[in-house]
Amino acid sequence: MKNIVVLGSTGSIGCQTLDVVRAFPDDFHVVGLAGGNNRDLLLRQVEEFKPKYIYCTDRPSNLPNGVGFIPMDEMVSLEEVDIVMVATMGSVGLVPTLSALKHGKLVALSNKEPIVMAGKMIKDFEAKYGGTVLPVDSEPSAIWQCMRGEDNPIRRLMITGSGGPFRNTPVDELASVTPELALHHPTWTMGKKITIDSATMMNKAFEVIESHWLFDVPWDKIEVVIHPQSTIHSMVEFEDGSIKAQMGPPDMRLPIQYALFYPKRLFNDMIPKLDISISHSLTFQPMEPERYPCFGLAVSAGQRGGTYPTVLSAADEVAVGAFLDGKIGFTDIHRVVDQVLSDHKMMPGTDAEELLEADRWAVKRAGEVAGR
Numbered sequence: 001m002k003n004i005v006v007l008g009s010t011g012s013i014g015c016q017t018l019d020v021v022r023a024f025p026d027d028f029h030v031v032g033l034a035g036g037n038n039r040d041l042l043l044r045q046v047e048e049f050k051p052k053y054i055y056c057t058d059r060p061s062n063l064p065n066g067v068g069f070i071p072m073d074e075m076v077s078l079e080e081v082d083i084v085m086v087a088t089m090g091s092v093g094l095v096p097t098l099s100a101l102k103h104g105k106l107v108a109l110s111n112k113e114p115i116v117m118a119g120k121m122i123k124d125f126e127a128k129y130g131g132t133v134l135p136v137d138s139e140p141s142a143i144w145q146c147m148r149g150e151d152n153p154i155r156r157l158m159i160t161g162s163g164g165p166f167r168n169t170p171v172d173e174l175a176s177v178t179p180e181l182a183l184h185h186p187t188w189t190m191g192k193k194i195t196i197d198s199a200t201m202m203n204k205a206f207e208v209i210e211s212h213w214l215f216d217v218p219w220d221k222i223e224v225v226i227h228p229q230s231t232i233h234s235m236v237e238f239e240d241g242s243i244k245a246q247m248g249p250p251d252m253r254l255p256i257q258y259a260l261f262y263p264k265r266l267f268n269d270m271i272p273k274l275d276i277s278i279s280h281s282l283t284f285q286p287m288e289p290e291r292y293p294c295f296g297l298a299v300s301a302g303q304r305g306g307t308y309p310t311v312l313s314a315a316d317e318v319a320v321g322a323f324l325d326g327k328i329g330f331t332d333i334h335r336v337v338d339q340v341l342s343d344h345k346m347m348p349g350t351d352a353e354e355l356l357e358a359d360r361w362a363v364k365r366a367g368e369v370a371g372r
Contacts, residue, residue, distance in 0.1 A: 002260075003031045003080050005053075007072055007096055008087035010035035010042050012191040013110045013136070013252060017085045018045065020257045023268050028260070032075040036089070053078075076100040083260065085136070086111045089193060090317050091310070091359045094118060098352055101131030108259040110136035112206040113317075116302070117310040117355050119213030133214065134259040139207045140214055141255035142233035142246035147215065148263075150238070157217055158235040158243075159207050160227035161287070162187050164199035167226060171291055175331045179324050187230035187250045196320045200333055201287065205298030209309060212302065219303055224295070226285045231274065248274050293334045297341070306346040307358035314359045315340035318366035328370050339369045 004021065008014040014035070021028045030049040035042035035056040042056050046064055053068045053075050063069055073096045076084045083106040086093045093111040098118070100107045102125055109115060115122050115133075126133055135141045139159045147154075165184050166174060182199045183192060190198070197203035204224045211222055233255075235245040248254050249272045257268060289296055294316075301312040319336040322328045328336065340362055349355050 002028050002082040004028050004083050005032040005076050005081050006085045007034045009033040009045055010038040011087055013087035016253050017256050020253055023270055031081055034072050072096040073099040077103045081105060095352060098125055101125040102129045104130040106132050106134060108134045108136050112210060113313045115213055116206050116209045116313050123213055134262055135214055136255050136259045138255050139234045140210050143211060143236055145246045146236040146244040153239040155237045155239050156221045156223055157211055159224045160232050160234055161204045161224055162228055162230045163226040166199055175329050177330045193320050200294040201292035202294040202298055202316055205295045208299050209302035224287050226287055297338055301341055307349040308346055310355045310358045311341055311344045311362040314362035315366040318363055319370060322370040336366055336369045340366045
């Protein structure tokens with residue numbers, strides 16, 4: 001039995017992680033749960049899974065009997081913890097991720113931001129302290145699965161993306177799209193922030209940065225292709241031209257379960273299966289840079305390194321929030337992020353505090369730019 005901590009347990013990925021735990025009650029014991037502001041849901045989870053420790057932004061006045069309230073970085077470092085699911089939003093997952101790796105834990109990483117912010121640091125911690133990063137994000141998970149068992153040179157990674165809800169919308173109409181329209185993703189059911197990132201393709205740029213660090217693949221060997229059906233989650237091409245693809249229905253519980261049970265694959269009847277006895281279309285098309293200006297901007301920030309990826313991530317979070325609140329338009333997301341990156345004076349980003357300082361600066365600056 002594995003002792004697990006779930007950070008971000010009240011969010012979409014956190015809830016789906018607990019779905020997997022629920023399906024395999026003899027394989028997991030929940031030691032800790034950390035949520036954000038959804039205290040009521042967290043308390044219901046506590047009642048069901050009976051963890052020893054919890055954390056949330058809005059601390060309950062009366063904790064359940066026998067439950068301790070401790071910070072996330074302390075929770076993930078407990079000796080009894082075997083695996084940590086990082087499903088938080090934004091930069092709050094960085095310090096707990098580093099802390100878990102420093103204590104040699106398995107870290108199932110769903111939250112893109114820590115590795116976007118601190119890819120080199122995370123890989124250095126992994127090598128130095130013996131912790132292991134297990135990709136949960138669907139596209140890096142697909143690449144990971146395709147690379148399993150291979151000891152051959154990689155020619156390229158091909159990350160697939162649906163193109164979001166506006167892949168066929170005339171570019172000159174994008175400025176007028178509403179949050180309600182942007183939140184209607186054509187294939188995936190996800191949280192609000194990542195759904196908007198899918199519409200701008202910012203999430204694909206984050207996955208390029210993720211994959212560069214996770215798999216030690218040069219930038220010029222990572223490509224993104226539009227695949228509207230979201231059936232192929234990513235592909236790996238090897239030196240001989242052979243391409244391996246990981247396929248499945250668009251359901252996050254599959255990559256979650258793969259990470260939690262790695263290297264085993266187990267049957268779970270709650271996860272839908274791809275029925276290949278019926279007719280399927282698998283189509284691909286190139287990404288249009290003019291439709292998704294956030295993509296090129298973000299990949300460039302990743303390549304520049306230092307604190308630029310941290311500023312990118314923070315500025316995007318503020319800009320997406322401003323769009324969802326009706327304070328800026330859809331195409332203003334790119335303008336806000338671009339301005340904040342232009343205003344930033346890069347630091348090396350060699351320690352967590354420096355990255356968090358850059359994150360705080362970017363949040364403040366992005367709020368100012370969006371407020372204009």
